[in-house]
Amino acid sequence: MLDAEPKPLVQVRNLKMYFPIHSGLMRRHSGDVKAVDDVSFEIRQGETLGLVGESGCGKSTVGRAILRLYEPTAGSVVIDGDEVPALSAEALRKKRPVMQMVFQDPQASLNPRMTVADIIREPLDEHTTLSRDEKLARVYELMDQVGLNRAFANRYPYAFSGGQRQRIGIARALALNPKFIVCDEPIAALDVSIQAQVVNLLEDLQERLGLTYLFISHDLSMVRHIADRVAVMYLGQIAEISPRDALYARPLHPYAEALLSAVPEPDPSREGARQRIILRGDVPSPANPPRGCNFCTRCPKVMPICREVEPRLIEAEPGRQVACHLVNPSPG
């Protein structure tokens, strides 16, 4: 994996996802919530890209728009050679097995009226022509893979703990041998002790099955643990994409810097020396983002140009892309 540069499995170009606002008596289209505004990145085969940012910055929307659970407003998403936004309904259905999703709330993402076996079997019912017994064998195999006791197959989701439910969700996502899985905050709703188990399971599966992840999270320590590269999002745009170690050692974008300064340090002696950058003000409304840089209203290092010209995401150092006038002094 380290030798030759693997080719990208997922390529996202200028993805935009606007949710229209209708107001007034005639429900006229009066504006857009720019949940995702011009986002581009790529994920190489077998890699984990962490996507971090504060609540409401559009992380989950990126994940859902990539899988076309929302219809993107504009932009291109190429997954394993296919232009996903352009696929017809039937072609998209055929494409679904390649890309799967693990959801945030394991309670809400499992139908309370289906047994575990039925839930894991649903993708098999939709996409394969196996016999009942073969499907059952596959369900058991999947349950083994994610560490669920086979004897639980007849139980309903309410009978499980959060971690076990998330395992069911992972088993369902794995059922069709996907190449790419969007993990939409898969650990946010779990206890800390369970989080590690689930993350280790995801890593383990990645190693065994050669999976590619888009790991959406607001837990920076977890992302540091699992991701190879990390994209930091702010208000619908990507502020910085860097390899994990480089980013955590020396963040380039002021927002990434502020975000990382908030991560607690386990070592007490170093924790005392940690300098927190406290951002003032609130996140602007995504319906009405500021002119120029989206971060200019709160940036501690703001310059006049930031309020006028929107910075573009440019390669600042090898392998690191940053959207900031400070880092890329000559705006292109």
Place this chain on the structure above:
Amino acid sequence: MTDAPRLEKPRSQWRDVWVQFRQHRGAMAALFLFLLLAAFVVVGPMIWRIDPNFIDPDPVKMIRLRNRPPSWDHPLGTDQLGRDILARMMFGGRISLAVGTVAMLVAIFIGTTIGVLAGYFRRADGLLMRLTDMFLALPLLPLLLVMMMLFAEATAAVVGPRLGTFLLIVLAIGVTSWMHAARIVRGEVLALKEREFVLAARSIGTPARRIILRHILPNVLSPVLVAATLGIAAAIITESVLSFLGLGFPPDFPTWGRLLYDGIDVIRTYPERVIWPGLAISLTVLSVNYIGDGLRDALDPRIRGR
């Protein structure tokens, strides 16, 4: 970890449901009562062989037979024309139960279909809900009357007068009482379709029709069952209103609602003539309600588990 040597095959859900249903005492009693009522009206007339419409042709005998109190010959007495009330109760029950159940099924089917379509497909929502509002705003009784007037003869000509009236009444009641079910179901579906398991089904590639059948419908079952149990009672009453107004079954044709209305005229002298059909309707509604309650509990795995 020691694996169980033999794993249980995934069971049929319906067996679990039945096992849980039997735990619900009220529901089991209600089921028993309902079956008893059904037996009373279906098997009863085969044992109690008196024509419910028999009026003694001899005027003297007829007058002596009128308004008799209960006796061995007529356990519930006779009415103002000397007809046996027990026989009339049995025959009336057939019609009332049949009309009640079938009209309820029609109403629930239309209501659930429209509710699910309106809730799931945003484009259809406006149109379907305005249609529902329109039906809610219509004065139902005049509408029913016009429907019966217009179509009574046409249907009678095709399928015969008795079946024709039955079908027409059932359809008329069904078509005018689905709106509440539709609104309830739409609300539930609107909430359900934003749940993540529906999103998960879409990410798997499940087509909309199977999402509705597999994920949406089982989860809107509870409110639908409640609407259904209430619907049976409403349908029985509506049928009797129609018969009372002379647009349902012919006047000499007994139904529980009809008997009730006939009895109201003489409620001071013969209160039992109101009590018997009233009791029958109440017991039907009560038992159906409890059955629905037990079914709802049995269908919910969270309750079923304990």
